[in-house]
Amino acid sequence: MFEQLTQLVQQYGNSAVVNNNAVPNEHNEGVINEANSTIFSGLKKIASEGGAEQLAGLFSGNSPIDNSNPVVQQITQQLQGNLGEKFGLSSEASSGVASGMIPQILNSLVNKAKDPNDSSFQISDIINSISGNSGQASGIMDTISKYGMQFGLDQNGDGKVDVADVLVVTKSKGGISGFIGKLFGSK
Structure with missing residues (x-):
């Protein structure tokens, strides 16, 4: 699942990071990699903290996958902090990158998991990857x-x-x- 997530992050990272003047070019790859690891670790953290209801709502498509979604908000805030801390991006630039990427990536992830014609993402594989344990x-x-x-x-x-x-x-x-x-x- 991590490889497929990486592909999505790279796909959406082009406009949010590479074509963004607020992100210095020497940080493009690092920012994209940080977004990838933050999404994965953020989903794992939500799962480990008992966020089954939030994750089920996200993956079932019952709640909008935008900046009002609690999962999107949590991961966006984490990425904003990481980008400021690790790459010295301003809070405005960090916020723009995070809010420009996270909803799009999670929306694409959920849509691919829901698509019976796309075998690259399976909901059970995603859940197993982020949950870490069978319980x-x-x-x-x-x-x-x-x-x-x-x-x-x-x-x-x-x-x-x-x-x-x-x-x-x-x-x-x-x-x-x-x-x-x-x-x-x-x-």
Whole structure:
């Protein structure tokens, strides 16, 4: 997942960093690398601090992925501080870079995870990468499952969204990507 995230950061870093006169050219690569590690560590921190509800909301697409989203806000603030501290960027420049990149990158990450035709990002891989341990991963997946109940994903009527429901969907509706697509609202 880290490699795919790096690609997204580089993609969105061009306009927010490389073409930004407030970021000295000698810091372009460092700023992009810092954005990458801050996003990954920020998601891990949210997971470790019990932010399953926030992460589930982010990955389910139930909350807008913009500067009003608490996950986006937390990671944006962390990146702003890191850029000022490590590269001496002004608070205005740090804020511009962070708020220009973080929402776009997270939005793209979620959209790729929701896209059944894009196998480069899988929601379970993302959750496992950021959770660090199975207890956290299962907690986040339980929260996503709760959202799944709200969206009618209980395929076998047993009162929970679990592997059995995935099997029902995979046999009848386009495999695991069909289930993930249905979970996140893709048609």
